Amino acid sequence: SRAGLSPVLYAGPTPGGQLTETSVVENFPGYPEGVAGPRMMEDLRRQAERFGAAVRSGEVTEVALGSRPFRASIDGGAHEIEADSMIVATGATARYLGLPSERRFAGMGVSACAVCDGFFYRGRDVAVVGGGDSACEEALHLSTICRHVWLVVRKPFLRASAHMRRRVEQTPNIEILYGHTTDEILGGEGGVTGVRLRSSDGAGRTLAIEGFFLGIGHTPRTAVFGDQLLLDAAGYIVTRGGVAGGDCSGGDALFGPGATATSVAGVFAAGDVADPIYQQAVTAAGSGCRAALDCERFLNDD
Numbered sequence: 001s002r003a004g005l006s007p008v009l010y011a012g013p014t015p016g017g018q019l020t021e022t023s024v025v026e027n028f029p030g031y032p033e034g035v036a037g038p039r040m041m042e043d044l045r046r047q048a049e050r051f052g053a054a055v056r057s058g059e060v061t062e063v064a065l066g067s068r069p070f071r072a073s074i075d076g077g078a079h080e081i082e083a084d085s086m087i088v089a090t091g092a093t094a095r096y097l098g099l100p101s102e103r104r105f106a107g108m109g110v111s112a113c114a115v116c117d118g119f120f121y122r123g124r125d126v127a128v129v130g131g132g133d134s135a136c137e138e139a140l141h142l143s144t145i146c147r148h149v150w151l152v153v154r155k156p157f158l159r160a161s162a163h164m165r166r167r168v169e170q171t172p173n174i175e176i177l178y179g180h181t182t183d184e185i186l187g188g189e190g191g192v193t194g195v196r197l198r199s200s201d202g203a204g205r206t207l208a209i210e211g212f213f214l215g216i217g218h219t220p221r222t223a224v225f226g227d228q229l230l231l232d233a234a235g236y237i238v239t240r241g242g243v244a245g246g247d248c249s250g251g252d253a254l255f256g257p258g259a260t261a262t263s264v265a266g267v268f269a270a271g272d273v274a275d276p277i278y279q280q281a282v283t284a285a286g287s288g289c290r291a292a293l294d295c296e297r298f299l300n301d302d
C-alpha cells in the first residue's frame, strides 16, 4: 500500500492465523511486556488498513497461476479476483497423530490448542504429546490451569530449546514421560477419560486424564497451490532464497539470499508456509516485508 500498489488480502478460514490461538507473544520486538496474540494480529490488520490494504474475509479455494494476470477463486467460486502478482502467506496447521479416537473425541477432550481449550480443564489432569517447543509451550500453559500435566515424548529427550526444556523441567506439576507413544485415547459419551501409552520396551500404561493435547508440529497449508508451485518433500513452498540458500551472483535481488520468489515468476511466498525452520512471528513478519519488496520490484520491472 505504501508503495502505491493496491493489495487485497483474503484472511482465510482463521483470520489472523495461528497467532490468534496463542496466549502471550514475548519474542516480537516492540512489546517489552509481551502482547496477546489476537491483540497483535488486530494491530497488524489495522496498521495495514491504515495505508489502504483491503482486508477481506473469504478463503482462496482455487488459483490459476499459468499466465498473468493470476486468478484466484474465493469460497468455492463465489467470486474471483485477478492479480498482477501474488504473495502466498497461508501459514501452517497443527498435526494430529492419525488415531481414530482422536477424531471421535475432537472437541470432547482432544485439542491441538492449549491456549484455546485449556480453560475447560481447570483443575483436571491432562496430557500433551510432543517433544518440541510447541509441546513445551502447551504444557507450560496448561500447568497454570490444570492439576497435573503429563508430557508424552516418544524419544528419550526433548528436542525443544534449552530455555523451554529448563522451564518444563522446573515446573512441579509437569511430569515428562520419555520413550512413550500413544496407542489410543480412551473415553465415552462424556468425553476423554484416559490415554493408553506404550513405552519403548513394549510395556503398556494407562493415564487417567480428561484432556489430550497435540503438540507435534504443523503442516504447511499448500493444498491449493501444490500442483502449480514447487514444494519441498514436507510440502513447504520452495523460495529462491529459502533455506537451501540463494544465489545473487547474477546481481538480481529476486534470486538472492532471502529472496521470496517461488517457481512461478510473480508469485512470492512468506511466513510459515515457506519456512520449515524458524516459524516465529518475527521471522514471518520479516519474510513478509521481503515478499512485499520483491513483489514491488517485480511489478516495477514488469
Ligand code: NDP
Pocket (backbone or CB within 6 Å): 097, 129, 130, 131, 132, 133, 134, 135, 137, 154, 155, 159, 161, 181, 215, 216, 217, 218, 277, 278, 279, 280
Ligand atoms: P517440531 O517439529 O520441532 O517438534 C515436533 C515434536 O513432535 C517432536 O518432538 C517430534 O518427535 C514430535 N512428534 C512428531 N510426530 C509425532 C508422533 N506421531 N508421535 C509422537 N510425537 C511426535 O515442532 P514444533 O511445533 O514444536 O516447533 C516447530 C518450530 O517452531 C521450531 O523451530 C520451534 O523452535 C518453533 N517454535 C517456537 C516457539 C517459541 O519460541 N515460543 C513455540 C513453538 C514453536 P521427535 O523429536 O521424535 O521427532
